[in-house]
Amino acid sequence: MPPSTPGTLAFIAADPEGFASIELRAADSGAALGAAVNVTRQEFCAAVQQLELAHSPRWVMLRTSPWCELLTAQNVYLAKAHVLSLAQRILHRSPAAGALEDYDLERAPAPSSQPEFQDALFSTPASGESLDELVAMYAAQRAALPADPVLRAKLQLLLNAESIGAVIASEMENTGLAWDEAAHRALLREQLGPRVAEHQRPAKLAALAAAVGAALNTPGLNPDSPQELLRALHRAGFAVQSVRAWELEAINHPSVAKVLEYKKLSRLASTHGDAWLDQWVSNGRFHPHYVLGTVASGRWAASGGGALQLPHSIRQVVRAPAGSTFVVADGRQLEPRILAAISQDANLQKAGAQDDLYQWLIDAQLVKDRRDAKLGMLSVIYGGSAGGSAAVGAALKKNFGAAMNYVDSAARAGERGEGVHSFLGRGCPPADERWMQAQRSTRDEASQRAADAAARSRGRFTRNFVVQSTAAEWALIWMGHARHLIHQAGYSQLCRQVFFVHDEIVFECPVHLAEELAGMIRAAAALAGRTLFGAHTVNFPVSIAVTANYAEAK
């Protein structure tokens, strides 16, 4: 990500008469640099392109839509952005930021991303998106930034990273993820049988349902009904608490195996069946919709198509077109490294200097194997103490005292109803009214217990928040740096980011550029660590797989 220098701002607002109004302003004084330019939809991309080349301004917009999808389609690259709606949410919740007038973002409903509605949309001028309103909102946001130079720089970095993240999300939505629809249909035919009408059971699934009914002596059983299935299992002599797969897996019996087989196939049919393909895959590409600014920790969500829960079993149909390949990169052991950086725990930082943090824990004889290393770290970061993870966690707690104190004090703050924040200053949501009420009503033992449980629950949330939210910031900055390096190398059109899941990025590029791209991704990861934590940060290695088939990564 380029450093934020006082330069030029370019506001993009809706023009009620035509399409868009663009106005340049000086970033330091806020003074307008010439009159606003009104452009038609046809002129828009060329106008933005020309200003980008001449000034490389920070593009200020209420939200990326509808601007970025048009720009992406025309391959117009924006280096810097400030997305007001996202900045508003961050500033509103950040403990470092000053008071900010509540701006009613619902006044200007988000334009539909459905292409068929866009023409209708563009003929109706959007309200609440005038240049004046955007300029005022931007000024208010600047005024809300803290005076302290360190806090200010951090929050500014977060706003820039979040904004460029939104641009990347828009680019990914437009590009889509290469999806072999024919292979997917073939897989459905093989496992489910011929296609049937929606909400009907395909032949092989129906046969399996009947087999489950027969095995449990309950003809006509609907295995999709947890109640029916649980009763049938009990009658057949299986003393299970629920019908959850992990509980059934403990039982070694052919009847139960049939149930598990049904569950697996039923899931494929309902979540990634023919209807899913019809709705989400077009022209060989899966186009999910990424949602920023809703998850408290700053992680992204996706609505539609369940993009962030893509099962490993279906990834075999994610295939790069001929001549292209995927470069799949993920931040190795990201959360423990983040914890080492934010807690300044010397011992954990020593572990974090290694490319394989878990191996270091094994070599130091703190844990016996990788599974325990991972389990122990999760226990520390999530606040777990149940079962086996407690013992493993205890070994780590002894050796990483400063890291433990860091997450423990975050947990204590949460239990007291206080807020915590990420490294860059993203604040966690305040304790809600019901929670506060529960803390006060402790007259009898039962309500006291309930209040304590709620407090501990919130403590686990804030304990995790400080790590997860900072990890999300690292990932955002990693992506931003990668995009910038790719652009600098002149590969923006050739190497495209096509997928993102929390700590993993998938790029698609021509086969001959894969190694070079991998180098840029590694460099971006190292830069992200330094951007966040300075020159003496822990190591942030990434593991990279080059493959034309997503299922073969990892």
Place this chain on the structure above:
DNA sequence: TTCTTCACG
């Protein structure tokens, strides 16, 4: 509308 289950990190 809420609950249960299961997919992902």
Place this chain on the structure above:
DNA sequence: ACGTACGTGAAGAAT
């Protein structure tokens, strides 16, 4: 000393 694994979205059943 004690106690609790964190965060999401989607589908279908249950209410």
